[in-house]
Amino acid sequence: MKLLEYIDRIRIIHKLIKESHTGVPENFAKRLSISTSRLYVVLDELKLMGAPIEYSRQLQTYYYTQAFEVNIRADFTILKTQESISINAGFFVQQNYPLLFL
Numbered sequence: 001m002k003l004l005e006y007i008d009r010i011r012i013i014h015k016l017i018k019e020s021h022t023g024v025p026e027n028f029a030k031r032l033s034i035s036t037s038r039l040y041v042v043l044d045e046l047k048l049m050g051a052p053i054e055y056s057r058q059l060q061t062y063y064y065t066q067a068f069e070v071n072i073r074a075d076f077t078i079l080k081t082q083e084s085i086s087i088n089a090g091f092f093v094q095q096n097y098p099l100l101f102l
Helices: 003-018 025-032 036-048 081-086
Strands: 053-056 061-064
Touching: 003 025, 003 036, 003 061, 025 036, 036 053
Parallel strands: none
Antiparallel strands: 053 061
């Protein structure tokens, strides 16, 4: 469930940044159970998506420079066979003959 873990991590990061309660990067990363370098990657990804994140050395915290919200949504749907064939990278193999094992 890597996707759900990632979504939960983003939710926690957003909450801590919104409250200006992250601490220094090393401690922030430890709270998230990730490496400091991984934290920087995630923060860069958020910045690329428009998150106005800055770091205050004086306050030792990340913060948003303007009001910002994170909304993540995941929808799960059971696909019909025909729908699963048409999705990108999906495939369906229909076998109308018995398998022979030699």
